[in-house]
Amino acid sequence: MRFDHYGDVDVLNVVEVERPVPGPGEALVRVKAAGINPGEASIRKGLLHDRFPASFPSGEGSDLAGVVEEVGPGVDSVTEGDEVIGWTDQRASHAEFVVAPAEHLVPRPAGVSWEAAGALFIAGVTAYAAVRAVGAGPGDTIVVSGAAGGVGSLAVQLARHAGAATVIGLASSGNHQWLRDHGVTPVAYGSGVADRIREVARGRVDAFIDTFGGGYVKLAVEELGIVPGRIDTIIDWAAARQYGVKTEGSTAGSSPEVLAELAALIDRGELEVPIAKVYGLEEVRDAYRELERRHTRGKIVLVP
Numbered sequence: 001m002r003f004d005h006y007g008d009v010d011v012l013n014v015v016e017v018e019r020p021v022p023g024p025g026e027a028l029v030r031v032k033a034a035g036i037n038p039g040e041a042s043i044r045k046g047l048l049h050d051r052f053p054a055s056f057p058s059g060e061g062s063d064l065a066g067v068v069e070e071v072g073p074g075v076d077s078v079t080e081g082d083e084v085i086g087w088t089d090q091r092a093s094h095a096e097f098v099v100a101p102a103e104h105l106v107p108r109p110a111g112v113s114w115e116a117a118g119a120l121f122i123a124g125v126t127a128y129a130a131v132r133a134v135g136a137g138p139g140d141t142i143v144v145s146g147a148a149g150g151v152g153s154l155a156v157q158l159a160r161h162a163g164a165a166t167v168i169g170l171a172s173s174g175n176h177q178w179l180r181d182h183g184v185t186p187v188a189y190g191s192g193v194a195d196r197i198r199e200v201a202r203g204r205v206d207a208f209i210d211t212f213g214g215g216y217v218k219l220a221v222e223e224l225g226i227v228p229g230r231i232d233t234i235i236d237w238a239a240a241r242q243y244g245v246k247t248e249g250s251t252a253g254s255s256p257e258v259l260a261e262l263a264a265l266i267d268r269g270e271l272e273v274p275i276a277k278v279y280g281l282e283e284v285r286d287a288y289r290e291l292e293r294r295h296t297r298g299k300i301v302l303v304p
């Protein structure tokens with residue numbers, strides 16, 4: 001999947017390119033599934049040019065799961081035929097084949113579907129980092145905005161797993177039952193949301209994970225009275241600067257150990273990656289159109 005200039009989904013094209021060759025320390029993976037993420041859409045539109053510029057032609061995609069096809073010199077951690085979950089930092093996983101550093105690949109446990117495996121990296125490590133950043137622990141009451149989205153759906157479960165007594169998930173009504181089924185108290189967002197949070201919290205709210213932006217950091221500090229050290233936003237940098245809250249996300253969470261830990265939780269049935277929809281690689285434009293509506297439950301996955 002390539003694009004030659006910044007723009008809307010129409011710039012995305014599936015083209016034939018040379019099969020990449022793994023260099024020293026790298027492995028070539030035949031991709032079985034690869035997640036898509038909102039940040040990729042922002043990069044493709046040029047909205048992040050100052051921070052994460054693209055060079056053209058550009059590929060796309062970090063998340064990946066697949067089968068090792070070939071390894072480069074000096075690689076002994078994986079071998080041909082291994083089923084792996086991993087990532088690339090080269091914007092390259094939305095493809096039939098991707099080269100990734102061997103150290104970015106962990107084994108795919110049998111209980112992790114290809115779709116969940118392929119969608120895990122960005123959303124998983126970001127949710128992990130956010131839950132860790134707010135110090136989620138026993139007895140806590142924690143609010144998560146965007147609670148049914150790619151990151152939010154994992155963050156609410158990881159917060160429960162960390163022992164939080166009450167996890168309040170902000171979501172539209174269509175996602176409330178899914179949240180309840182995962183031990184989360186759903187609250188509708190929109191006007192009056194702070195009152196509704198206070199009502200179900202029945203007392204202090206200890207921490208807030210913002211995966212949506214649009215004023216939730218302000219609400220957490222000013223209306224819920226949460227200390228900045230227990231608020232993490234993965235999207236609202238301006239509010240983070242203003243209020244001194246944390247911004248730990250994929251960079252902070254990104255490691256093979258965290259990825260393997262998340263995969264083990266899924267394998268044991270303790271974490272679910274909800275798969276909203278699976279698209280073929282050639283349907284990549286439709287996949288991003290759906291993602292950019294910002295109402296995905298869980299993850300959208302491309303399957304080459």
Ligand SMILES: NC(=O)c1ccc[n+]([C@@H]2O[C@H](COP(=O)([O-])OP(=O)(O)OC[C@H]3O[C@@H](n4cnc5c(N)ncnc54)[C@H](OP(=O)(O)O)[C@@H]3O)[C@@H](O)[C@H]2O)c1
Pocket residue numbers: 037038039122123126145146147148149150151152170171172173175189190211212214234235248249250251291294295296297298
């Ligand atoms: N800093 C990092 O490292 C990092 C890493 C990953 C992602 N991100 C960013 O984090 C954000 C979330 O990523 P994602 O993959 O989770 O996105 P996503 O899957 O597209 O999230 C969509 C969710 O947003 C919810 N939503 C829509 N309108 C809302 C509102 N007004 N208030 C609260 N929630 C609302 C939707 O809920 P309903 O369907 O219930 O309406 C849906 O569940 C994106 O902006 C992404 O770029 C940052």
